[in-house]
Amino acid sequence: xxxxxxxxxxxxxxxxxxxxxxxxxxxxxxxxxxxxxxxxxxxxxxxxxxxxxxxxxxxxxxxxxxxxxxxxxxxxxxxxxxxxxxxxxxxxxxxxxxxxxxxxxxxxxxxxxxxxxxxxxxxxxxxxxxxxxxxxxxxxxxxxxxxxxxxxxxxxxxxxxxxxxxxxxxxxxxxxxxxxxxxxxxxxxxxxxxxxxxxxxxxxxxxxxxxxxxxxxxxxxxxxxxxxxxxxxxxxxxxxxxxxxxxxxxxxxxxx
Numbered sequence: 330x331x332x333x334x335x336x337x338x339x340x341x342x343x344x345x346x347x348x349x350x351x352x353x354x355x356x357x358x359x360x361x362x363x364x365x366x367x368x369x370x371x372x373x374x375x376x377x378x379x380x381x382x383x384x385x386x387x388x389x390x391x392x393x394x395x396x397x398x399x400x401x402x403x404x405x406x407x408x409x410x411x412x413x414x415x416x417x418x419x420x421x422x423x424x425x426x427x428x429x430x431x432x433x434x435x436x437x438x439x440x441x442x443x444x445x446x447x448x449x450x451x452x453x454x455x456x457x458x459x460x461x462x463x464x465x466x467x468x469x470x471x472x473x474x475x476x477x478x479x480x481x482x483x484x485x486x487x488x489x490x491x492x493x494x495x496x497x498x499x500x501x502x503x504x505x506x507x508x509x510x511x512x513x514x515x516x517x518x519x520x521x522x523x524x525x526x527x528x529x530x531x532x533x534x535x536x537x538x539x540x541x542x543x544x545x546x547x548x549x550x551x552x553x554x555x556x557x558x559x560x561x562x563x564x565x566x567x568x569x570x571x572x573x574x575x576x577x578x579x580x581x582x583x584x585x
Contacts, residue, residue: 341370343378346524349385349531351378356392363445364401365412368419372426379430385531385538387430388523389449390437396462399444402471406577413568417561420445421554424479428452428546428553431539433530437523438462438501439516444476451479452553454542456509457523458501459516465498472577474564478556483509 340357353374355361363371378387391397400416408415427434427449436453438446442464450456450464464483468474481489484499484507492499504510514522530538567573 340367341374343374347528347531349383349535350388350524350527351381351384351386352388352390352524353378354390354392355397358393360395360398360441361391361393361446362398362401363419364404365415365419368400368416368423368445372419372422375423375426375430375434379432379434382535385432385533385535386527387432387434388437388527389427389434389453390520390523391439393440395440395446396436396438396442397444397446397449398441399446399471400473402577410565410568413565417564420448420475421557421561424448424452424557425554431542432535433538433542435523435527435530437519438464439519441498443467443498444471444473447483448476448479448557451476451482454545455511455526456504457512457514457519457526458504458510459519460501460513461516462501462513463498464501464504465496466493467496469494470496470576472567472573472575474567475557475560478551478553478560481551482553483507
């Protein structure tokens with residue numbers, strides 16, 4: 330196979346390394362913090378991969394030091410409320426595209442998985458992670474809110490709250506112990522491990538897999554789209570009141 334295509338947005342590519350498997354890869358240096366347009370491009374790529382009748386499993390992967398560092402804070406600082414609204418909508422579309430993908434999505438996570446990265450993997454069907462993977466929502470340190478909906482799909486409720494309030498991260502080993510990470514491997518073996526799981530899934534009947542995905546989404550106890558949209562309202566409120574800007578302006582600076 331090995332067919333490769335690129336999306337109109339630089340940094341988002343799609344490959345077909347094995348029968349029935351499509352790999353959507355994000356590569357936006359230096360840390361995979363995505364600008365608004367890249368979130369929409371990622372959503373389009375995942376949806377298109379899932380809609381391909383030959384696809385039976387999608388792998389969501391990334392190049393570089395970490396899987397995803399969330400939104401591009403510098404873009405928001407420069408663009409104000411209009412860019413913040415765009416980032417909100419872009420994240421909403423990307424997270425929804427993973428959740429609503431017609432076939433199962435396997436996330437292959439290395440290094441840091443922060444902010445928007447949690448929204449992506451929290452909505453995936455399965456997660457394979459490298460030993461150095463760290464999962465967290467540093468939103469309160471960055472003048473934002475959101476994706477607690479998705480972190481709550483990875484860890485128990487009280488741990489989710491503690492992680493959210495402190496901006497701490499959980500390791501791949503910890504998430505594996507909680508049952509949300511399928512397998513933890515050495516970084517060099519991550520892509521192979523994700524493809525192995527995707528291949529096992531892709532060996533099933535494609536039509537039945539699509540029915541299974543729809544059925545499992547239908548019995549979820551939480552409507553992730555509505556829940557996340559509710560959270561986003563508070564993110565925008567923080568922006569309008571100025572508290573987000575105050576916190577964001579201090580991001581990366583030493584606090585007294």
